[in-house]
Each structure stands twice: as structure tokens, then as C-alpha cells.
Amino acid sequence: MRDRAKRRKFNRSYKPTFKLSKLGLVITSVVIVFALGLLYLSQSNKMATSGYDISKLEAQRQELKQQNEQLQIQASRFQSIEQIDSGIKTNGMVPVKQINYLPGSTSVAVNIK
Numbered sequence: 001m002r003d004r005a006k007r008r009k010f011n012r013s014y015k016p017t018f019k020l021s022k023l024g025l026v027i028t029s030v031v032i033v034f035a036l037g038l039l040y041l042s043q044s045n046k047m048a049t050s051g052y053d054i055s056k057l058e059a060q061r062q063e064l065k066q067q068n069e070q071l072q073i074q075a076s077r078f079q080s081i082e083q084i085d086s087g088i089k090t091n092g093m094v095p096v097k098q099i100n101y102l103p104g105s106t107s108v109a110v111n112i113k
Helices: 002-007 022-078 081-090
Strands: none
Touching: none
16 A cells, blocks of 8 residues: 555646535535624624613713802802802901001011010
8 A cells, every 4th residue: 555655646636626416505505604693683682782771871961060060150159259158257357457468578477465
């Protein structure tokens, strides 16, 4: 048998061919259709999940906008003059009658008694 293999010449014009029977073709087609169906289902599932996440984030964004508006209203209320005046009265502060200014030419602090 070794002699026969040695004598056989290598044929360079040999082209391997792939033959598929009808049953193999049907099975391959079914597998491809099944794989494409799974791909379609997974993509549609991702889209549905993404849509749910987007709607959830939009609701959270709207809630944060409302909280921001409420905080801005509260901040403006705290900064109003009326609020400051009422805070002065409740804390027992009195208005200053005379303001004494130090001359700005000295660089040393002055102790006034």
C-alpha cells in the first residue's frame, strides 16, 4: 500500500467540492431561520427593556424638576426681606443707631473704649 501511495502522482487540478444533500439543505435552512428568529426576539426584547428604562428615567427627571422648582421657591422665600426682618425681631436684634468708622490710613488695629 505504501508503494501505491508513492506511485500516485499529485493532481494539482483537484478542487475539493462540498456536496449537501436535500435533507442537509433543509436542516441547514431550518437552523438558519431558527437562529434569525432568536436574534430578532433578543433584539426586540432589548428594545422593550430600553423603552421601559427610558420611561422610568423620564419620570425620575420630571420628579427632580419639580423638587428643584420647590427648592428654588423655598430659597427665594428664605432670602426675602420680610423673612429677614422677622428673623431679626425673633432673635432680639436691635438696629444700630450710630456707626463708628476707623480712619483707613492706619495699619494697626485701634482699641476704642
